[in-house]
Amino acid sequence: MRLQLAKGARSLAVVLAVVLAVVLAIVLALPSAATADGRAATWLEVYDDDDGLNVISSQVSVRGEALDGVELSASHEVDVISAATADVISAASPRGYEENRHGLSFGAQWEIEEGTILSARFLPSWEVDYRSQAAVLGFSREWVDRRLTTSITGRLSLDEVGRSGSDEHAFKDVNTVALGLRLGWIASRYTLLQANYEPQRSKGYLSDPYRFVDILWANGNAVSADEVVPDKRIRHAMAVSVRHAFTEEWFLAGNYRFYFDSWGMTSHTGEVELQHATGWDDIVLGLSARAYRQSAADFQKSTYETMTDTLPQYRTSDKMLAESWSVLGGPRAEYSFGELAxxxxxxxxxxxxxxxxxxxxxxxxxxxxxxxxxLGASSEF
Amino acid sequence: MESEPVCSKSTYGGLLSVIALCACVSVFTACGKKIKSWQRGTLAHPCMTEDSRPEELFAKQHMLGARESTQGASGETGGGCGCN
Structure with missing residues (x-):
C-alpha cells in the first residue's frame, strides 16, 4: 500500500511538473505576455535537527499577467521527510520513517479597478497519512489616497488524517474555517504599519493517530492509550507589524503576534529583521531574529494518573501542546544579476x-x- | 441675579468628544499630510514589501507550523503537517 502510494506520488509529481510547465507556457504565449509582469521562482531549504528529523523542501512557482488586470499563479512544493524522532520511535516505528509531502497552489487575482483586487486560490496537498484541500477567497481595497489597504480573506480547508498504510476508510475528517482581516497603513513616506486578525475554527479528528500516552493506574501499573484531544478548536491570532526605512539603504521590520485558543493555549511572538541594500536592491544583506513562547494546553500533563478504571477524557504526549519557547535567527543575502536574455x-x-x-x-x-x-533563485520576465 | 454658565457640562463633554474625534482622525490620516505618488519611492523598495519573497515566507511558516502549535495571522502555511 505504502509502495503504491509512493509510486502514485511520483507519478503525480511528474504530472504536476508538466501542469506547471503548461501554465507557464500559456502565460508566456498569451498576447499580453510581451508587456506582462511575470515572475518565476524556486526555493530549496534543508532542515536538520538533533531530534533525528531531516526535511528537504523545494518549491517552484510562477505567476504572470494572463489578461489585462488578471494574474494567474501556480506553485508546487515537495517536502522529503526522514524522521527518527524520540516520540515517533517509541510510538510508531522502531526505525523512524521516510515520506514525501506534495503541495500545490493555483491562484488567480483580478484587479477590478485601480486598488481593488479580488483573488482566489486552491491549495491541495497530500502525504501518506494526511490529505488537504483548501480554498481561499480574498478581497482587498485601497482607500484614502491609496494609503489605507483593507483586506478580507476566507479560507476553507477540508483535510483527512490517517495512518500510513491504513485503509482508505480509516481516514478521519478535519475541517477548518478561517477568516483573515488585515489593515495596512502608510504612516509616512518611510513607515508602513499593518494589523492582522485571524479567527479560525477546526472541527474533527485533531489527535495524532500515531501517538500514544502512558497512563499510570492507582495500583502502580502503566497502560499505553491512544491520544485523545478535543474535536473542536477555536483559535484567535492577532498581529501588528511595522516596516521602516531609515534611509534608502537601511530597513527595519518588526512584528508582534498574540494568540489564544479554546484549548487554553496562549503565545507571544516577537520578530525583527534588519536589512541593508546597496544599488537600490542589487545586493541585500539581512539579519533576522524571532522569539516565541507558548503556554500548555489545559489538558496537557507530563504524566497522567487515574484512581478509577476510566481513562482521562483528554490525554496527549504531544510536545507541540506543551509549554515551550523558541528562538530563531540568522543571516540572509541576496544578489541581483540584472537583466539576462x-x-x-x-x-x-x-x-x-x-x-x-x-x-x-x-x-x-x-x-x-x-x-x-x-538557496533560492527568482526572476521577473 | 445669577448669570447663566456659558457652557453646560454636557456641552463641554460634546466639545471634548469632537476634539478627541478630530485628533483620532488626524492621527489616522497621518497628521493631515498627503503622500504624493512620487514620494512613495522608498515604500516601493523590495525591503519594504512583505510580498517580495513569498516562497521564503511560506517555507518559514510551514516549518514553524509543524513545530509550534499556535498558528495564524502570519501567512498561509498550506495543508498537511510534515511534522511528528
Missing amino acids: FLKDLRLAMKFEVYKQRFKGIATIKRRFAKTAA
Missing part, C-alpha cells in the same frame, strides 16, 4: 538560520536544536 531581473538568495526550542513537561524531549539552510 528575456529575464528582467535574475536574483539569487541564500539564508542560514538556527532554531532552538525548549520544552517543559515532556518526558521524551527537553530541547531541540535545528539548522536550516536555504
Whole structure:
C-alpha cells in the first residue's frame, strides 16, 4: 500500500511538473505576455535537527499577467521527510520513517479597478497519512489616497488524517474555517504599519493517530492509550507589524503576534529583521531574529494518573501542546544579476538560520536544536 | 441675579468628544499630510514589501507550523503537517 502510494506520488509529481510547465507556457504565449509582469521562482531549504528529523523542501512557482488586470499563479512544493524522532520511535516505528509531502497552489487575482483586487486560490496537498484541500477567497481595497489597504480573506480547508498504510476508510475528517482581516497603513513616506486578525475554527479528528500516552493506574501499573484531544478548536491570532526605512539603504521590520485558543493555549511572538541594500536592491544583506513562547494546553500533563478504571477524557504526549519557547535567527543575502536574455531581473538568495526550542513537561524531549539552510533563485520576465 | 454658565457640562463633554474625534482622525490620516505618488519611492523598495519573497515566507511558516502549535495571522502555511 505504502509502495503504491509512493509510486502514485511520483507519478503525480511528474504530472504536476508538466501542469506547471503548461501554465507557464500559456502565460508566456498569451498576447499580453510581451508587456506582462511575470515572475518565476524556486526555493530549496534543508532542515536538520538533533531530534533525528531531516526535511528537504523545494518549491517552484510562477505567476504572470494572463489578461489585462488578471494574474494567474501556480506553485508546487515537495517536502522529503526522514524522521527518527524520540516520540515517533517509541510510538510508531522502531526505525523512524521516510515520506514525501506534495503541495500545490493555483491562484488567480483580478484587479477590478485601480486598488481593488479580488483573488482566489486552491491549495491541495497530500502525504501518506494526511490529505488537504483548501480554498481561499480574498478581497482587498485601497482607500484614502491609496494609503489605507483593507483586506478580507476566507479560507476553507477540508483535510483527512490517517495512518500510513491504513485503509482508505480509516481516514478521519478535519475541517477548518478561517477568516483573515488585515489593515495596512502608510504612516509616512518611510513607515508602513499593518494589523492582522485571524479567527479560525477546526472541527474533527485533531489527535495524532500515531501517538500514544502512558497512563499510570492507582495500583502502580502503566497502560499505553491512544491520544485523545478535543474535536473542536477555536483559535484567535492577532498581529501588528511595522516596516521602516531609515534611509534608502537601511530597513527595519518588526512584528508582534498574540494568540489564544479554546484549548487554553496562549503565545507571544516577537520578530525583527534588519536589512541593508546597496544599488537600490542589487545586493541585500539581512539579519533576522524571532522569539516565541507558548503556554500548555489545559489538558496537557507530563504524566497522567487515574484512581478509577476510566481513562482521562483528554490525554496527549504531544510536545507541540506543551509549554515551550523558541528562538530563531540568522543571516540572509541576496544578489541581483540584472537583466539576462528575456529575464528582467535574475536574483539569487541564500539564508542560514538556527532554531532552538525548549520544552517543559515532556518526558521524551527537553530541547531541540535545528539548522536550516536555504538557496533560492527568482526572476521577473 | 445669577448669570447663566456659558457652557453646560454636557456641552463641554460634546466639545471634548469632537476634539478627541478630530485628533483620532488626524492621527489616522497621518497628521493631515498627503503622500504624493512620487514620494512613495522608498515604500516601493523590495525591503519594504512583505510580498517580495513569498516562497521564503511560506517555507518559514510551514516549518514553524509543524513545530509550534499556535498558528495564524502570519501567512498561509498550506495543508498537511510534515511534522511528528
